[in-house]
Structure formats: C-alpha cells, structure tokens
Amino acid sequence: MLWITLLLPGCKFFSATQSKAPVIVFTFDDQHPSIYDSAFPIMREFGYRGTNFVNTNALGHPSLMSWAQITELELEYGWETGGHTLNHEVLNQLDLEIAIANIKQDKQNLSDHGLNPRSFALPRGQCPIQLYSMLTQLYQNVRGSSDFAMHHPLNRKALGYLAYQSGWSAEVVKHRILRGIANDEALIIIGFHRFDIDDDSYADSCPSPTFREILRFTHDLGLEVLPLAEAVSQISGT
Ligand SMILES: [Zn+2]
Helix, strand or coil: CCCCCCCCCCHHCCCCCCCCCEEEEEEEEECCCHHHHHHHHHHHHHHCCEEEEECCCCCCCCCCHHHHHHHHHHCCCEEEEEEEECCCCCCCHCCCHHHHHHHHHHHHHHHHHCCCCCCCCCCHCCCCHHHHHHHHHCCEECCCCCCCCCCCCCCCCCEEEEECCCCCCCHHHHHHHHHHHCCCCCCCEEEEECCCCCCCCCCCCCCCCHHHHHHHHHHHHHCCCHHHHHHHHHHCCC
C-alpha cells in the first residue's frame, strides 16, 4: 500500500474518502483453446474467475474449446459464460429477423447446457437499434468493444472494455488500471482472446508471462476480480 500511495499521491482510493477501488473483470472472447489451456491455470493461481463470451455454434470445433470445457469452467469453477451470437456474426450485417433468431438460439444453447447466461458481448461492438431493446431484455449486461471510464451508477446496457492487443507489455494494462483507480472508476473490464500464439497474423495474442504479470499486479494491489455479472451486481447493489 505504501508503494501505491507514493505512486498515486492524489488518488482518493487511498485517502479517507468514501471512494472504492474499481472491480476488475477479465473477459475471454471467442473460445480459443488457449483460454482453457493457458489462461485458466493462471487465473486459478490467483483464485480468480473470469467471463467467457462464446459463439455457441463454434463450441466443439476441433480447433476451439469444447462444451465440456466451457461448462466445467462455469459449473465447477464459478466462471461466467456469456452470449456472443452463434457464429460471431456482426449483427448489423444480418437481416433483422435472422439476427433476433440468432441471439435467442445462442442464449438457448447456453441454457440447454445448464449454464446461466446473464451477459452478452456485441461482436465488433455493433448492434442495430431495432435489436437493442430485445437484447437488453434477454441479458442483464451488454458489453460493447470500446474502452471508456465506467463510474457508479453503472449503465449495464452499455459496458466498455480494453481489449489486449498483441505486442503490448503488461505496463499498458497496468497503467489503464492505475488510471481507473485515479479516476474513481467503478468497473474496469480487460479483455483477452487468445494466448501464446506465435503468429503475427493474430492481433490479440497475449503471452502467458504477460498475463501472469497483469494478474499479479491486480492481486498485489488488492483489487477485487469477479466475473462480469457478479461485478455489475455488486457495484450496483443488486
Ligand atoms: Zn468476439
């Protein structure tokens, strides 16, 4: 704590005001197997649980995570599984009726596997306005794809996140978190897609050591890390 006090002398969190530290959420989009193989064990090292946003028609594909892995994470380890459309369709590019059926079937697929989907992530952050009210009735929380400050009271229907990009050091994420603390933010969502992929064609692969360094940072700061639905409920007092 002393170290942080020195680093952030003006930060209200560490003063005697009523400000609370932001809750941190780690999200994992698009069911890459490295989420299970690499990120999950590191999350366990720190006692953390995350949120998977999955495309239910893609689960079980030989190069992706299986239903067994997704259900294990939620039912045995307390992770959250959120909707993300059937096949990662960009909703603006679908006929409205097809988009509605897609979102409903995706959620039904999750429920049929005994999961409890409460959050949805918009593929590429896009959502036709005609879909928005249906989506926010089906899901408690909707996450877009851009990063902005989220203060109390939260707007559950329009959450943002910082998506980790290939080549970033842990410092980029650490500074985003420190800025959120200094800015009295209530919630900071950091998103990942895949891990340890040695292929420049992927723009969003995080090395395991970098991921562990980010988690150690949140751990050493004493920040609370929760799945998205739990974080939103806790912050909102519901
Ligand atoms: Zn995605």
